Amino acid sequence: MRDIVCEILSNKEVGENIFEMVLLADRVDDIQGGQFVNIQLPNKEMLLRRPFCLCDFDEVNKTFTICYAVVGEGTKVLSGLAVGQQLKATLPLGNGFLLSGKYNKIMLIGGGMGSAVLPAIARRNKDVECVCYLGFANKGKVVLEEKLREVCSKVVVATDDGSYGESGFVTNIAKADLDSLGVDAIFCCGPEVMYRAIKKTFADVNIPIFVSLEQRMGCGIGACLVCNCKIEREGKQGYYRVCKDGPVFELKEVVL
Amino acid sequence: MQRRTSIRVERGGIVSNLKVNIAGVEFKNPIITASGTFGFGREFNNFYPLSDLGGICTKGLTLMPRDGNPAPRIAETKSGIINSVGLQNPGIEHYLATDDKWLAEQDTVVIANIAGASLDDYIAMGEKINESNAQMVELNISCPNVKAGGMAFGVLPASVEQVTRAVKNVCKKPVITKLSPNVSCIADNAKAAQNGGADGISLINTLSAMAVNYKTRKPILFNNNGGLSGACVKPVALKMVWDCYNAVDIPIIGLGGITSYTDVLEFMICGARAVQVGTYNFTEPMGASQIAKDLENYVKEQDMDINDLVGSLILNK
Known part of the structure; x- marks a missing residue:
């Protein structure tokens, strides 16, 4: 991990209130899928850096991408930043999702903005076949489909209201296809309600299921113990750090 | 009091100095990282060598491991944050077994921050910490005293004195009592710490605060309230450091919202x-190291002894 100054190369609205920002870094070859970047806003009143998953990267041009929805004051400021603006950023942070040598074919499931974690996972693990299931509330919220088609052998998009792609909850659609796909692990990123649904719907599944957690963060590097999550290991529940022990955990050990 | 610069002039010229001494412990510069913001130093060691710092203050340690509070534990406010971690820590035994030796090898002063839920806890911690390599001990007295109805040890001068004396009686290392700002007169508590035998005081701990979500009508923190820190508290801290400087003779470590070397100068002028x-x-993440470097440049540029600043505030008539 290191603290660098990045330059904004683009910052475009790609869905309803959803933006993709491409930043120029010193290097991106050390980025693993599932890791995140902690970005400092130019507004000095907002002391905390904002953590975003490293959505995608380009090793030739040394750029990385974040994809974010405007949900609060911080993302509002971010969405208004112009090309050429320089931002301080600490990266890459957290434990990524390492696949090579472990799995041959995996299923990626994204729920809403959780889908932003998936492209980097597939791009970093080119020897692993990735099949991807994305769920969004409606057509206006659908993002990253094209990017994921570049790196996955199959991409299925579903919307809750049926306004785009398949109709219904993506967890149910993914579960229906699971047996025919022959995957040996599942990685999912979405809201907590989705993890609860997966715990229930995928209860009879015997392959490992990994999820990425989020929590309000302080330092982002593991020192302040602010971003805690409850994990059960060896029969004992305890608090772990989302930023350093995670953000990727096996679903069966996450206490929801 | 004879100014140090004049002493050095008598010895043949001014030589800039960044070293400070607190209760017999020498710090290479006056920059220490505050308890609870720096873990046990390992994470920040990825960004700069801890030897850049005058010292580090450990995460608050308790006799037994503590889980801390459920999330959310942090809320952002304008130029500040409110936290309610709840003293999550692995316990003193774990610290002694895994972090103590490593920290001692980092060429910086280590201050062990200790906390307790009863006077007996503090006494036991004060004894236990003698086994560590830490050069100093900082008492976190903002914890509620479970045996005395839950009021924090740090609120009433009498309990500040009592807990300081109890630890001083058993602890062989210099003891710094960390004062809470959530009191009616912090200077009285500074005197109480001095009366209890404290070798120094540090202030301010966080200000009691709350952040509210108007949509849910709920506090943002799970624990409802927490401690406010960050740039917004600096003016409060400066005033309190000055008040304490005028009340006690023991050295003061100042904190609250420091983000630059000029903030450090202001705190020292007020008596830290x-x-x-x-x-x-x-x-x-590089901030504390950068402040130490900026301060060193300033002191060289001014060809001054940083100690000459301490308490040099010139009040308006």
Whole structure:
């Protein structure tokens, strides 16, 4: 991990209130899928850096991408930043999702903005076949489909209201296809309600299921113990750090 | 009092100095990282060598491991943050077994921050910490005293004196009592710490605060309230450091919202002999190291002894 100054190369609205920002870094070859970047806003009143998953990267041009929805004051400021603006950023942070040598074919499931974690996972693990299931509330919220088609052998998009792609909850659609796909692990990123649904719907599944957690963060590097999550290991529940022990955990050990 | 610069002039010229001494412990510079913002130093060691710092203050340690509070534990406010971690820590035994030796090898002063839920806890911690390599001990007295109805040890002067004396009786290391700002007169508590035998005081701990979500009508923190820190508290801290400087003779470590070397100068002018950098570590992982470097440049440029600043505030008539 290191603290660098990045330059904004683009910052475009790609869905309803959803933006993709491409930043120029010193290097991106050390980025693993599932890791995140902690970005400092130019507004000095907002002391905390904002953590975003490293959505995608380009090793030739040394750029990385974040994809974010405007949900609060911080993302509002971010969405208004112009090309050429320089931002301080600490990266890459957290434990990524390492696949090579472990799995041959995996299923990626994204729920809403959780889908932003998936492209980097597939791009970093080119020897692993990735099949991807994305769920969004409606057509206006659908993002990253094209990017994921570049790196996955199959991409299925579903919307809750049926306004785009398949109709219904993506967890149910993914579960229906699971047996025919022959995957040996599942990685999912979405809201907590989705993890609860997966715990229930995928209860009879015997392959490992990994999820990425989020929590309000302080330092982002593991020192302040602010971003805690409850994990059960060896029969004992305890608090772990989302930023350093995670953000990727096996679903069966996450206490929801 | 004879000024140090004049002493050095008598010895043949001014030589800039950044070293400070607190209760017999020498710090290479007055920058210390504040408890709870720096873990046990390992994470920040990825960004700069801890030897850049005058000292580090450990995460608050308790006799037994503590889980801390459920999430959310942090809320952002304008130029500040409110936290309610609830003293999550692995316990003193774990610290002694895994972090103590490593920290001692980092060429910086280590201050062990200890906390307890009863006077007996503090006494046991004060004894236990003698086994560590830490050069100093900082008492976190903002914890509620479970045996005395839950009021924090740090609120009433009598209990500040009592807990300080109890630890001083058993602890062989210099003891710094960390004062809470959530009191009616912090100078009285500074005197109480001095009367209890404290070798120094540090202030301010966080200000009691709350952040509210108007949509849900609920506090943002799970624990409802927490402690406010960050740049917004600096003016409060400066005033309190000055008040305490005028009340006691023991050295003061000042903290609260420091984000630059000029903030450090202001705290020292108000009476602090050293400072702690806390919340700024979150904003800038290299921040404390950078402040130490900037301060060194300033002192060289001014060809001054940093100690000459301590308490040099010139009040308006």
